Amino acid sequence: MSSKLINWDEQPLGQVPDRVLAEELGVNKNMVFRARKRRDIKPCGFHSKVHKRVDFDWGEQPLGELPDEALGRKLGVSGNAVKYQRIKRGIPVYQKTEYCPVCGEAVLVFDTRRKVGIPLRILRAVALIDHVREAHQSVMETIEE
Numbered sequence: 001m002s003s004k005l006i007n008w009d010e011q012p013l014g015q016v017p018d019r020v021l022a023e024e025l026g027v028n029k030n031m032v033f034r035a036r037k038r039r040d041i042k043p044c045g046f047h048s049k050v051h052k053r054v055d056f057d058w059g060e061q062p063l064g065e066l067p068d069e070a071l072g073r074k075l076g077v078s079g080n081a082v083k084y085q086r087i088k089r090g091i092p093v094y095q096k097t098e099y100c101p102v103c104g105e106a107v108l109v110f111d112t113r114r115k116v117g118i119p120l121r122i123l124r125a126v127a128l129i130d131h132v133r134e135a136h137q138s139v140m141e142t143i144e145e
Ligand SMILES: [Zn+2]
Pocket: 100, 101, 102, 103, 104, 105, 131, 132, 135, 136
């Protein structure tokens, strides 16, 4: 599929283990490591031996940049706790953006639909098909013939 451009400044570098972030982004762990090092960000858990319980600066967390549940897991809190903090700040729910291969327009994939247990890759595909159906009927007709 399309090559993935990662805006590392928007990733929770050092807030989660490099390995976990790498899995989340579907990249090699070394990529995360290098991106973190370049920004001189300490690895996740650097202070965890000193302070057992971390009081988050919620303003520093990537609220809405990943699913509430996923962020909660990383921070060791419930998804609802994350949701509460996100809504309090007026940050919209996480949504993935997919780009239409026909017109290049951004197609939003809403994460709320994942609650039914549908994998994100399927939701992306469905969102794209929905968009193509609506915006590019002629293309769709060609495919369906
Ligand atoms: Zn399109």
